[in-house]
Amino acid sequence: MTTPILVLGGIIGNQIPRFLAHDLTLTASSVEKLGQIEEAARQMGVRARVHLKIDTGMERIGVHYYSASSLLEASLTGDHFEVEGIFSHFANADAADQSYSRLQLERFNHVLGFYSSRGISHPPLRHMANSAAIAGFRSSHMDMVRAGILLYGVYPSDDTPRTVEVRPSLSWKSRVVYFKVIQPDHPVSYGSTWRSDHPVRAVTVPVGYGDGYFRSMSGRAEVIIRGKRYPVIGRVCMDQVVVNIEWDSAYNGDEVILIGEAENGAAITVEELADWAGTIPWEILTNVNTRVPRVYKVTADR
Template identity: 45%
Template structure:
C-alpha cells in the first residue's frame, strides 16, 4: 500500500507534483509550436528542486535547461543530466574552464568576455557554444543594441573557437497591460539581428520571449523561447491569466506539533503583537521565516486546516508560527496547508505575494533548503522524497 504524502515528512515539506509541470510544459508547447524550448530552472527551479525538476524536464524533451549561474549547471551535470544547459548570468574568468569541461553554454555580454572565452577554448582545443546577449532596454547585462554589431563581428573573428548558437535579449515589462515598450524592445532586437542579413551570413537562432511574451506576444516567439514561472503553474501577472490554464505544482505543508488554549487577554509571540479577545484554541506549526515563510505574514497570513481557513497570529518566528483555530479541532501531527489546496479552499503563492507586496516568484524561490522537497506524480501515482 502506497504511503500518503503526510507520511513522508516529519515537520514541513514542499510537495511538488511533477504532473503539473508536465501539464504546464504542454501549455507552453501549445502556445509555441515548432519553437525550441529553454526551460528555466534557476534559483532551485523557482524553489521546486533543481535536479529533480531538471531531470523531469529533460525526460519531457525540452531542448535546453536554463540556469542563472554555472554552480547551478554543475549540480545538474553531477546529477547525470546531459542535455544542453545555458547559464544566463555573469561569470568570473576563473570559472571559464568549468563551463568548457562540463559542456555548459556561455552567455556572452561583451567583446572582452568573448575574447577570454575564445582564448580558453583554444587552450582546451575545443569549440564552445555561446549565446550573445543584447540589451534592448533592461539595463542589466548585454551589449547595447546600437553597438551589437561590434559583438557579432568579434564573434565571427573567433568562430574557430566559438559557435554562436543564439542571440537573445530580455523583456523588461512584457507582463504589463501596456506592451508598447516591449514592442520597442523587440524592434530593437530584430534591427540588431539584421546584421547577419546585411552581411549575407547564416543567422544564429533568435530568442527573446519569456513566460509573459509566450502568453501575450506571438510576434516575439522567433526560434527559441524561455518559459520560467509558467512552468511552475503561475502567470507572470493578472493580465496574462486568460491566455493559458496553468496548474500550480508546489504545495507548502507543515504538521501541527502543539495544541493549546490561549486565554482571553493573553498575548502571542515576540513583541506581543496579538492579543486574544476571548479564550481560543491554537496550534503551533514548526515552520517560520527560516524556512521561507515570511515574517511579513505576521498577523496577516492564513493556513488551511481540515479544509478551513485560520489566521496566523502573533509574529512569525524563525522556526514556528501560531495559528488561532477559534473553537475548531486539531490533533498533533495533523497536516496544515500554507500554500496549496485542501478541501474546497486554496491559498496560492499569488495570494501570499499580494499580502507581502511582492510577486509569486519571490514567495516560491524563498522557500529555504531546510524544507525538504517531496516529489509526486499524481498521474502516475508516484510519491518520492529527497
C-alpha cells in the first residue's frame, strides 16, 4: 500500500508507535496528542505525518475553534513531525438548512487566518467537506474532500442536492435454502407474530441479525427472488428469515437479493432497508458484518 492513510479518529498514546510503524498519517486533536506523536517519532527515529483537527461545532474531538491557536503554535515547533493538513467536520451538512454549516466554515476559515496573520503558508491539505458537503456546499471543498457514503452510491439525505452522479457500488445477496407450504393459522418465527388465513408458499433464507440484517425490519422488509419482490414474514432471526412467496415458485439455490438490482430492474436500496429498520443508511452499510463473504467484481463499465 503506497497511498497515504489518514487516521481520522482520536488516538491514545500507546497506539502511536504502532501507527507510525505502518506509516499512517495521524490526527493531532490537541497539544497533548501532538506532543505524544512528537515523542514517539523521536524515539523511533522517524518523521510523523499529522493533520490538525479543529472542532468548529461538532463537540467530538479536536481543539475548539476559539482556542485553536495553541495547537497551531505548537505545530510550528516540532522536529519529528510534518503537518500535512488541517481539518474540521460538518455536523449538519445533510440538512436543508445550511446556516450552521456556513457558520462552521466561517469558524474554520477564521482559524486558518492564523497562518496569513503570520505571513506563513497554511498546511497543504485543508479539508472539511463530507459527502453531503461534496454534493451541496462547494465553497467548503478547499484542497481535499472526504467522500464517505457517496462512495457506496448512496446520498446522505433527501435534502442533499443531487449534483454528483453516483451508482450503487454494492449488492447483498443470499440463496433460498428451504421451501415449504404453510397452512392457514400456522404462526411463523419467534413470537408467533405472523400467520396467514390461507395456504402460502414460503422459503427460508440464511441471513439474519447475526449478519447485520436488522431485527427491527421484522414485518417490514422485502427481498427479490426471480425478479419479484416478496415480504419477509415473522421476526427476523439471528441466522434466518422466512419469505412469503404466496403461490409463486422458488427453488433451493435461487438467488435472493437483499440489497441490489435484478436483471429486470426490480431493486431494493440501502435507503429502503434504513427506513424499514428505523435508522440511517450509514448504519445499514456498516453493520453488514464479517460473517458475510465479500466478493469484489471489476467490469469494463463500472
